[in-house]
Amino acid sequence: MTNELADAWGAMHPAHCKNCHAAFLVPPQAGAPNCPNCFAARLEPMPALQADAPPELVIPFSVSDATLNANLERWLREIPFKPASLNLRALQKNLVRVFLPMYLADARAYGTWTSQMGFDYLVASSEERFDGTNWVTQRLNETRVRWEPRAGELTRAYENLPAPASEAHARWMIALGAADWREPPFDSLRALAFAPDTLGNAIVQAPDLAPNAAWQFARAQLERRAARECETAANAQHHEKFELRAAYGEPRWTLLLLPTYVTSYSDDGGKWIPVRVNGQSGFVNGIKRASMQRAHSWSIALGAAALGAFLLAALLGVAGALYDAFLPALFVLGVTFLLCLAAPVPLLLAWQFNRQQAAK
Numbered sequence: 001m002t003n004e005l006a007d008a009w010g011a012m013h014p015a016h017c018k019n020c021h022a023a024f025l026v027p028p029q030a031g032a033p034n035c036p037n038c039f040a041a042r043l044e045p046m047p048a049l050q051a052d053a054p055p056e057l058v059i060p061f062s063v064s065d066a067t068l069n070a071n072l073e074r075w076l077r078e079i080p081f082k083p084a085s086l087n088l089r090a091l092q093k094n095l096v097r098v099f100l101p102m103y104l105a106d107a108r109a110y111g112t113w114t115s116q117m118g119f120d121y122l123v124a125s126s127e128e129r130f131d132g133t134n135w136v137t138q139r140l141n142e143t144r145v146r147w148e149p150r151a152g153e154l155t156r157a158y159e160n161l162p163a164p165a166s167e168a169h170a171r172w173m174i175a176l177g178a179a180d181w182r183e184p185p186f187d188s189l190r191a192l193a194f195a196p197d198t199l200g201n202a203i204v205q206a207p208d209l210a211p212n213a214a215w216q217f218a219r220a221q222l223e224r225r226a227a228r229e230c231e232t233a234a235n236a237q238h239h240e241k242f243e244l245r246a247a248y249g250e251p252r253w254t255l256l257l258l259p260t261y262v263t264s265y266s267d268d269g270g271k272w273i274p275v276r277v278n279g280q281s282g283f284v285n286g287i288k289r290a291s292m293q294r295a296h297s298w299s300i301a302l303g304a305a306a307l308g309a310f311l312l313a314a315l316l317g318v319a320g321a322l323y324d325a326f327l328p329a330l331f332v333l334g335v336t337f338l339l340c341l342a343a344p345v346p347l348l349l350a351w352q353f354n355r356q357q358a359a360k
């Protein structure tokens, strides 16, 4: 390891995953953890990282253990026939803290814009209605939008435009609770200046996109902000076809680390399925899968009980013939019938649950 790397990152060492090619900085006591990106291989040490510049900012973990556990518990509650490794204790045991990279860009824009601006206005109208005996007039106020072309000049600096530092950025943002991946579900105003001890022994995933590659995203973000600002300045409530013809100053890039928890459980086939938690909001996300094996065991158990009940009914039938009392035999036969109906239900429930989750 170079001295520079050690100065910047403390005792963290570079590692990578041979399966998904993600690169990380791993704290010394973590050993060779499972890849927190794909969960299909263990991380292996490597001599150096391609992008090893330390971040400028770190958003600290701020979810309490109680909230984290409650959210995980709520997340797994609705899964029927949970795989053996899908319980709160196992999820807690596999939990690792991982910082994900993201860029913030500061840039200046100088140029002109054109847009259709929409202005709300009220239209009063009345409606005649027959209420059974009389015609009544009802006043209605309806909001309509008047569109007008507008244009202007813009010279402005924009700060903290979010931009991806990884190919997986959009997927991460959705998994961590964003409704729109372009709006990261984190409050970057609460970020702290980076120092190795702000990481608190968490794993850090390295960027796999250079800032140049992220510029088009930052620019799109800048245009969205500019469009909203021009809308407000025009006293409009809507905008459409916003076009900005601008020159941009050299952007200034900041690497920011986002706090996440990653845990996992294994499905019937032994494949590890990741569950991610937003380390700032506590939002939990992961594929939910019922165990067909456990559902199968339940179906077999119900089938065996049905067979037992049938044998009992037959025995009681014979005894009933001898003593002229068939009622208990009929009752047990009814129970047999219900058990036969119930036997395939676990399999159907688990199958249907997995199908619904896969369709999401």
Ligand SMILES: [Zn+2]
Pocket: 017, 018, 019, 020, 021, 022, 035, 036, 037, 038, 039, 040, 041
């Ligand atoms: Zn991997």
